[in-house]
Structure formats: C-alpha cells, structure tokens
Amino acid sequence: MSEAQEVMMLDNQSQQEPDAKNFVASVDAPISLKYIEAGRIAQSVLKLLATQITEQRLSNVYDICRTGDLLIEQECGKIFKNVEEKGVANPTCVDVNNCIWGYSPMERDNAYVLANGDVAKISLGVHIDGYTSLATHTMVVLPTVPVLEQTEPTTGPVADVTCATHLAVEAVVSLLGTVLLRADTPSGFFGDREVNGLRIKEVVETIAKSFKVKILPGSQVRRVKRFLVGQETVHEVDVKGYSWGALSIEDATDDPEEGDLKKIVNSEAAPEAGESWVIDLAMCSFSGVQADLHASNSQQISRRCIKPHRALKPTIFIRDYSKSLSMKLKSARGVLTEIDNRKSVFPFHLSALETEGAPLGVAALVKMGILAPTTVLTVQGAPGTPVSSRTRTTILLTPSVKYGGEVVRLTGGDITPSWVHSDLEITDAEILTLLDTKRAGIHLRNIAAVELSAPIVAAAEETESAMEVE
Amino acid sequence: MPSKNSINRPKLQAKQARKSTTGQKRATKRIAADKFRNEGIIKSDSVLHARALTRKQARKNQRNSRYMAQNGIVIEENGDVVMKADEVKDIVGVSRTQMKKEERQRLFAVDKVAGIEDVLLEMDIASSGKGTTLGGPPAAAIAAQ
Numbered sequence: 001m002s003e004a005q006e007v008m009m010l011d012n013q014s015q016q017e018p019d020a021k022n023f024v025a026s027v028d029a030p031i032s033l034k035y036i037e038a039g040r041i042a043q044s045v046l047k048l049l050a051t052q053i054t055e056q057r058l059s060n061v062y063d064i065c066r067t068g069d070l071l072i073e074q075e076c077g078k079i080f081k082n083v084e085e086k087g088v089a090n091p092t093c094v095d096v097n098n099c100i101w102g103y104s105p106m107e108r109d110n111a112y113v114l115a116n117g118d119v120a121k122i123s124l125g126v127h128i129d130g131y132t133s134l135a136t137h138t139m140v141v142l143p144t145v146p147v148l149e150q151t152e153p154t155t156g157p158v159a160d161v162t163c164a165t166h167l168a169v170e171a172v173v174s175l176l177g178t179v180l181l182r183a184d185t186p187s188g189f190f191g192d193r194e195v196n197g198l199r200i201k202e203v204v205e206t207i208a209k210s211f212k213v214k215i216l217p218g219s220q221v222r223r224v225k226r227f228l229v230g231q232e233t234v235h236e237v238d239v240k241g242y243s244w245g246a247l248s249i250e251d252a253t254d255d256p257e258e259g260d261l262k263k264i265v266n267s268e269a270a271p272e273a274g275e276s277w278v279i280d281l282a283m284c285s286f287s288g289v290q291a292d293l294h295a296s297n298s299q300q301i302s303r304r305c306i307k308p309h310r311a312l313k314p315t316i317f318i319r320d321y322s323k324s325l326s327m328k329l330k331s332a333r334g335v336l337t338e339i340d341n342r343k344s345v346f347p348f349h350l351s352a353l354e355t356e357g358a359p360l361g362v363a364a365l366v367k368m369g370i371l372a373p374t375t376v377l378t379v380q381g382a383p384g385t386p387v388s389s390r391t392r393t394t395i396l397l398t399p400s401v402k403y404g405g406e407v408v409r410l411t412g413g414d415i416t417p418s419w420v421h422s423d424l425e426i427t428d429a430e431i432l433t434l435l436d437t438k439r440a441g442i443h444l445r446n447i448a449a450v451e452l453s454a455p456i457v458a459a460a461e462e463t464e465s466a467m468e469v470e
Numbered sequence: 471m472p473s474k475n476s477i478n479r480p481k482l483q484a485k486q487a488r489k490s491t492t493g494q495k496r497a498t499k500r501i502a503a504d505k506f507r508n509e510g511i512i513k514s515d516s517v518l519h520a521r522a523l524t525r526k527q528a529r530k531n532q533r534n535s536r537y538m539a540q541n542g543i544v545i546e547e548n549g550d551v552v553m554k555a556d557e558v559k560d561i562v563g564v565s566r567t568q569m570k571k572e573e574r575q576r577l578f579a580v581d582k583v584a585g586i587e588d589v590l591l592e593m594d595i596a597s598s599g600k601g602t603t604l605g606g607p608p609a610a611a612i613a614a615q
Contacts, residue, residue, distance in 0.1 A: 424601060
C-alpha cells in the first residue's frame with residue numbers, strides 16, 4: 001500500500017495525521033520546496049495553455065486537456081527523482097460558459113472548439129509527494145479576433161462575473177495573510193474581528209453582492225494537507241475554512257447547512273502560520289428567479305440549478321479507498337491494479353489508463369462504487385443561460401523571521417486576467433483595504449512561471465494515425 | 471557443490487537462530503557461542519536478541535572497526551556516521567560524496583527559493599464610481615500604437 005493510500009485510510013478512520021508533514025516551517029523548508037515546485041509546474045502549464053489559446057494555436061478542448069496533462073507528467077518526471085508519487089493531481093479540464101466542472105473529452109472529433117466570446121475555465125493540479133498545487137484560471141476567449149485589433153475590454157455579465165471571482169480570491173488571499181501580521185494587530189485578527197471561515201464567507205458574499213452575481217456550490221476556502229485536498233471520496237476530519245456546499249450530486253443537499261461537507265468544515269477555526277490553503281471560488285451571472293436562490297443565503301445558487309450534462313459522459317474518476325472488493329471481470333482487476341500501483345489518491349483521466357479494455361473495467365468499478373465518476377455539471381437558469389467563472393489558487397502561510405510571516409502564492413499570481421470592464425464596483429471600505437496596493441500590510445510573494453515548450457498533441461496523433469493507415 | 475535439495479545439504483542446526491513467528495517475541499536466553507558469535511549478540515532495550523553473526527560478517531565487522539579507528543569515524547548512538555574534520559579530506563570517497571550531496575541540496579534550495587518573486591504591486595482597486603477594470607490591452611497592441 002502506498003503512502004498516499006495509508007494517509008487516506010488513516011483519515012477515513014478519523015485518525016490524526018502527524019503535523020510534521022503538514023507544517024510549512026519556512027520558504028526553503030523541504031516541504032515548501034515540494035509545494036513550490038508543484039506550484040511552478042502548475043503555473044507554467046496554465047500560463048502556456050492560456051497563451052496558446054490567446055494566440056489561436058489551441059482551440060480544441062481535447063488538445064488543450066491532453067497538452068496540459070502531458071506537460072505536467074513531462075515536467076514532474078524531471079524533478080524529485082527519488083519521489084515515487086508525483087504527477088497530475090487534477091486532470092486538465094476546460095469548462096466553457098455555463099459548464100462548471102469536469103469537462104475533459106476523450107475524443108477530438110466530438111470535443112468542443114472554443115469560439116469567440118467564450119468564457120473558458122482551465123483547471124489543473126500538480127502534486128509532488130502529496131504536496132499539491134491546484135489552479136483554475138478564467139479567461140475570455142477571443143480566437144477569431146486578432147490580438148492587435150482588440151481595442152475595447154469585454155463588458156456585460158461576463159465582465160461582472162470575472163471581476164467578482166478574481167477580486168474575491170485576491171481579497172481572501174489578503175485576509176488569510178493578515179493572520180501572519182504581528183506588528184500592530186494581534187495575530188489572527190483583521191480589523192477588530194477574528195479571521196476565520198465565517199469572516200471569509202462574509203467577504204466573498206459582499207463582493208458577490210457588489211457585482212450582482214451568485215456563488216456556486218462547490219466553492220470553498222479550506223486548509224489542505226498532504227494528499228488531502230478535498231477529494232470527494234474522503235471524509236476528512238479537522239478541516240478549517242468555509243464551504244458553500246458540495247458539488248457532487250450524491251453528497252449535495254439543497255440546504256448547505258445540512259450537507260455532509262458542512263459537518264466536517266470547521267468555520268470557526270482560525271488559519272495559522274505554517275498551513276497551506278486553497279481558495280476555490282466559482283460564481284455565475286444569475287438569470288433565474290427568486291426560487292433558484294437558497295432560502296437562507298440569497299448570494300448562493302440553489303442546488304436545483306446545477307444539472308449534469310445530458311450528452312457528456314464522465315471521463316474523470318477517483319478511487320474510493322474505503323471500498324475494496326474482488327472483481328470478476330479481468331479488465332476491472334487490471335484497472336484496479338493499475339490505479340493502485342500507478343495512480344495516487346487523486347482524480348485521473350480515463351485516457352491515462354494503459355490497461356487493455358480500461359473503459360469496460362472502469363464501468364464495472366464505478367458500478368461497484370470503487371471508483372467515483374466526476375459528472376460534467378452545468379448551471380442552468382431561466383431565462384437564458386448564465387455564464388460562470390471560477391478561480392482557484394493555492395497559498396502557503398509561511399512564518400518568516402524578516403517579515404513575521406509571508407504569503408507564498410503557488411498558483412494564479414503570475415498570470416494576467418482577461419481584459420474586462422464591469423460597470424459595478426466594490427464600495428466596502430474594509431474589503432478595499434484588502435485589495436489596494438498595500439494588501440492590508442501582508443508580504444505577498446508569487447511563484448514565477450517558467451517557459452515550457454508545448455508538445456503538439458494534434459500533430460503527433462495525426463502522424464501516428466497516418467502511420468497506422470499505411 | 472550440493473544443490474539446494476541435496477541430501478548432503480546441511481540441516482538446520484538446533485543452535486541456529488530462528489525467526490520469531492510473531493515478529494515481536496524475542497529470545498531471552500543467551501545462546502552458546504564462540505568468540506566471534508559473542509560479538510553478534512546485540513543488547514537493546516534490555517532484551518537480548520538471538521541474531522547470531524556469521525563468522526564472515528564478524529570478520530567484516532572487525533575489519534570495519536579497524537578502518538573506522540584509523541580514519542576517525544565514529545558511529546553515534548542514533549546511527550549517524552560522524553567524521554572528525556581533520557580526517558575528512560583523507561577519506562576521498564566518502565567526503566566527496568558527502569560534500570556533493572550537501573552542495574546539491576544547498577544549490578537546489580537556493581535555486582528554488584530564488585524563483586519566487588515579490589508580488590508586483592499592480593493591483594489597486596479603489597472605489598471611483600467608474601466601475602472595475604481587470605487586465606489591460608495586450609502589450610503587442612500598445613507597442614503597435
């Protein structure tokens with residue numbers, strides 16, 4: 001059994017993991033280096049994909065997803081040679097417009113091709129020895145408009161939702177960073193109140209209200225640990241942060257106060273130095289009726305507006321280590337062995353499996369509940385189709401002798417948002433303090449992306465198919 | 471050379487150490503041993519182990535201890551190998567490996583940390599009544615103008 005599986009089993013049994021493997025002592029500590037390297041790869045791949053889309057070199061979602069996964073595996077293979085468990089922590093997904101999660105097609109022919117004005121959310125994740133950096137970037141796609149001729153920013157609901165998500169993430173980064181301040185204010189306080197999950201909720205919902213957009217289920221700001229980044233199949237204990245309800249259909253209830261996730265997230269616990277956090281916020285332009293909002297929280301979309309896509313089948317799966325059954329089907333046994341040996345406790349794409357007859361085996365494993373599928377979800381409202389935006393970033397709250405503490409932003413810092421203009425703005429003075437140039441006095445550092453050379457997935461596969469024909 | 475299944479193959483000796491089936495139970499009775507084998511009985515946590523050394527391993531240990539004494543190598547209680555500073559240069563093989571490893575770790579750490587950049591203070595969101603703008607025109611477009 002691998003180390004990751006042991007961690008999962010321990011957590012499922014409600015046992016505490018030793019904190020030594022989850023405490024980030026300083027920027028140059030061994031744990032930090034793994035986090036930073038994972039962040040650098042995630043950031044570099046994300047930036048490359050965004051550039052390729054902007055420059056019209058990649059437009060087919062299949063090509064984008066496969067390029068992302070290929071690059072992550074390629075870059076992870078170059079570093080930490082003595083670490084066995086490393087690679088893709090979240091298969092590359094590109095969710096377009098009202099699609100909010102899980103679109104990573106299996107075939108190029110039927111895959112979506114990005115068009116003018118689409119809002120694309122590129123999600124990916126990298127882990128090294130379980131230390132994970134997750135990233136999601138929202139961009140407005142203008143492939144048919146030459147870059148040089150773009151003279152005006154994008155406006156309207158797309159701009160509103162993009163601004164709201166981007167600024168909410170930036171504000172939460174600053175808010176979490178304030179727990180490291182020691183000079184004037186007591187540690188863990190911003191203003192006169194403690195920083196905790198409820199305070200985070202308040203800030204995010206105020207920003208959403210300012211831009212007249214709604215928060216989607218699946219949004220969460222939470223502490224992450226080694227191998228534990230909020231996988232659906234793991235019931236974690238001692239989770240700090242705040243969650244706006246589960247995204248998966250099985251776990252979700254319409255009332256976020258009653259969901260499984262609510263019970264395990266401790267929203268009153270304060271963030272502390274030495275922890276790593278992920279900020280994952282998704283919002284959408286609301287075009288439904290009042291009944292589509294959750295009764296006790298008018299800033300959150302009701303679960304009834306989130307529906308699985310009718311035509312698209314799940315292509316991303318995750319192993320549920322709490323279940324273990326002996327399978328009769330040979331391909332199912334082969335897939336299970338491959339997953340246990342090669343894949344870690346993170347989600348994987350169906351195309352990443354090398355076992356013969358993998359789709360059949362996966363179907364059998366899903367039926368038995370050993371694998372959990374990631375359903376392609378869309379948000380639907382009447383009238384019209386809402387546009388959604390998602391931004392995800394991973395940060396380290398590291399103690400520092402020089403600054404008292406500093407926020408190391410692993411992903412999302414070194415990438416420019418799309419050029420958008422919203423007529424709306426934030427007026428709350430406290431939130432503006434978090435977003436001004438001083439960022440509430442925190443010391444913030446970004447992981448810089450490095451230049452990668454993109455493998456041409458399409459060309460390589462065309463050559464292969466041509467050779468097969470010959 | 472007799473094969474594994476040969477009838478001439480030496481049988482398991484009564485005095486030879488056997489593995490505990492539970493993995494926890496340890497022999498407390500000291501076994502009879504010659505002068506080499508006496509060195510093989512390890513005392514740890516006041517429990518005597520019955521792991522007897524072979525003659526070959528015992529000779530190796532003796533040779534290693536002579537080597538360590540000559541070169542000033544000391545094994546601490548926690549198992550760490552420590553060398554006196556004067557002797558480091560003399561033991562070329564060990565010192566170079568050790569130094570290379572340390573150097574790699576140091577360079578690696580510096581390289582990784584140097585890749586972090588302080589955040590550019592570009593973002594300044596203020597309430598001006600003119601709305602909110604993110605990003606900006608592409609750098610290529612600005613250059614063209």
